[in-house]
Amino acid sequence: MSELPEKQIKRLRSLITEAETNLSAAKELLNSVLGDGEAITAPSDTVVSTPEGKVIEGIFDGQIMIGPDGKNYPVPANYASKSKLVEGDIMKLTITEDGKFLYKQIGPIERKTVIGTLTHHDDKYYVEVAGKEYEVLYASVTYFHLREGSQVSVIIPADPEKAKLANWAAVEAAL
Numbered sequence: 779m780s781e782l783p784e785k786q787i788k789r790l791r792s793l794i795t796e797a798e799t800n801l802s803a804a805k806e807l808l809n810s811v812l813g814d815g816e817a818i819t820a821p822s823d824t825v826v827s828t829p830e831g832k833v834i835e836g837i838f839d840g841q842i843m844i845g846p847d848g849k850n851y852p853v854p855a856n857y858a859s860k861s862k863l864v865e866g867d868i869m870k871l872t873i874t875e876d877g878k879f880l881y882k883q884i885g886p887i888e889r890k891t892v893i894g895t896l897t898h899h900d901d902k903y904y905v906e907v908a909g910k911e912y913e914v915l916y917a918s919v920t921y922f923h924l925r926e927g928s929q930v931s932v933i934i935p936a937d938p939e940k941a942k943l944a945n946w947a948a949v950e951a952a953l
Contacts, residue, residue: 857881
């Protein structure tokens with residue numbers, strides 16, 4: 779058997795790590811869909827070390843990323859707003875050796891765009907769509923120069939059940 783060049787070995791390790799983290803994220807998503815009664819257990823090792831740093835996959839809850847271990851990871855509001863992240867998206871966080879947090883959306887859920895009206899109460903902003911209020915990030919409100927009463931296009935989960943359970947929406951555009 780011939781020896782594989784170091785570059786190929788690194789690539790193979792990277793592919794295996796990516797496959798393991800994708801499987802972990804898929805199990806996490808399945809658990810969130812099935813609920814506690816039918817949950818499948820996630821691997822106990824929720825952090826994977828790679829040459830780039832530690833890699834953690836999780837679910838975006840509209841404001842933060844929740845890791846497979848239940849730990850919360852802060853997603854910068856400007857990134858979430860600019861990337862139009864939707865509650866339920868699967869994300870990957872790489873924590874580099876020097877402590878930088880690098881987020882990437884790796885599994886967007888199916889989404890749909892709807893139109894609603896911006897409201898403001900309890901020091902939070904919401905978009906009311908057909909009688910349901912979805913919270914929106916303040917970063918989106920300021921970026922689009924929205925005011926209470928503005929007509930807004932927002933992105934929510936396409937699945938009607940997930941849309942009903944969702945608390946957050948991503949602002950697509952001011953109308």
